[in-house]
Amino acid sequence: MATLYNQYRPKTFGDVVGQEFTTRALSNQTENGTVSHAYLFHGPRGTGKTTTARILANAVCCGEGSEPCLDCDICWDFANDEYVDLIELDAASRGGVDYARAITEFVQHLPVMGQYKIIIIDEAHMLSKSAANALLKTIEEPPEGVIFCLCTTEVHNIIPTIRSRCQEYKLRLLNTHDLLGLLRSILTKEEKHLEDEVLNLLIRKAEGSPRDAISQMETALSLDIQDYTEISRILYGMDPLGIDTLLSAINTGDSRKWADYVKNYGVNLDIVAEAIQDFHSQLLGLKNTLFDYEELAFILRQLNNAYAQAKKEDTLAIVSSIILLAVKHITDNVEVLEPDF
Numbered sequence: 001m002a003t004l005y006n007q008y009r010p011k012t013f014g015d016v017v018g019q020e021f022t023t024r025a026l027s028n029q030t031e032n033g034t035v036s037h038a039y040l041f042h043g044p045r046g047t048g049k050t051t052t053a054r055i056l057a058n059a060v061c062c063g064e065g066s067e068p069c070l071d072c073d074i075c076w077d078f079a080n081d082e083y084v085d086l087i088e089l090d091a092a093s094r095g096g097v098d099y100a101r102a103i104t105e106f107v108q109h110l111p112v113m114g115q116y117k118i119i120i121i122d123e124a125h126m127l128s129k130s131a132a133n134a135l136l137k138t139i140e141e142p143p144e145g146v147i148f149c150l151c152t153t154e155v156h157n158i159i160p161t162i163r164s165r166c167q168e169y170k171l172r173l174l175n176t177h178d179l180l181g182l183l184r185s186i187l188t189k190e191e192k193h194l195e196d197e198v199l200n201l202l203i204r205k206a207e208g209s210p211r212d213a214i215s216q217m218e219t220a221l222s223l224d225i226q227d228y229t230e231i232s233r234i235l236y237g238m239d240p241l242g243i244d245t246l247l248s249a250i251n252t253g254d255s256r257k258w259a260d261y262v263k264n265y266g267v268n269l270d271i272v273a274e275a276i277q278d279f280h281s282q283l284l285g286l287k288n289t290l291f292d293y294e295e296l297a298f299i300l301r302q303l304n305n306a307y308a309q310a311k312k313e314d315t316l317a318i319v320s321s322i323i324l325l326a327v328k329h330i331t332d333n334v335e336v337l338e339p340d341f
Ligand SMILES: Nc1ncnc2c1ncn2[C@@H]1O[C@H](COP(=O)(O)OP(=O)(O)OP(=O)(O)O)[C@@H](O)[C@H]1O
Pocket: 004, 005, 006, 007, 008, 009, 010, 015, 016, 017, 018, 019, 044, 045, 046, 047, 048, 049, 050, 051, 052, 122, 123, 151, 152, 153, 182, 210, 211, 212, 214
């Protein structure tokens, strides 16, 4: 049986959650016939890069306007992964020059079904150097009706000559509100129920990735666990009260409270560090607006306060090292906050 996240892969731009900038631009382009010949979709894993590329391909080939009609032969073939004028290549396993040559060959022939031939390259950063070079010319000036969609989590590893030929879209981590909406809508269609506090815990663990959130929910459903404490133990290896105490302590800069918890319960430091990292990456993913820098500054200030306080007292050595870990995690992930223009 298909995994839940494959079963609920969005079929239209309207179904894609939280990526309005990208989906609006692309649906306008399909509507107005201003589609480009090369796209680059990048962003964190499981945020909808491949999905968006497939919807774009489908909408363009269907030709009914801003969205795939989901009713014609072409859309039917797309839904069944049978569309003959589409190639989807995973460069992680097929990134060699032979595959690049096969693509160059593929685009030389006229489309069978309609006016377009589409090439989706997943994990495009894994194309070998020679493969990338072999594709360069075709991506630069593809034959009429050929569209390339490159998808990657590592945009900095796409060679600049290819990158500069593509129209670029950055997909984002989703905020809690959008993830909650997504999980609830899937639950409704599945005619299942989970309490919001359980969903929130699953979402926290997903770090802003819709695929991970759906996947966590599938695990919870398959284990038939409804109970918050039990899910928390499975996901985090500790009870939710402990995690919440720790998180609220770090966010108020009250490292004494935190140290007490560590002393009393002897928590596993790896788990604690992971919980803090999860929590903060979620905060980072929360608001992709210009104000994010303020949010970041606030979190860093709180962490610095907690660190300064912890450093003063020897018994808080453990706490201070965890805080440092969290700071490192945040600064490592700071590019999440960069505004797109
Ligand atoms: N923005 C989104 N809205 C709704 N569902 C989404 C979204 N992004 C991802 N999903 C869910 O996650 C699944 C995987 O998405 P997709 O394969 O497009 O992610 P990706 O960004 O290409 O991931 P990867 O980096 O691993 O290639 C989809 O089938 C869908 O169920």
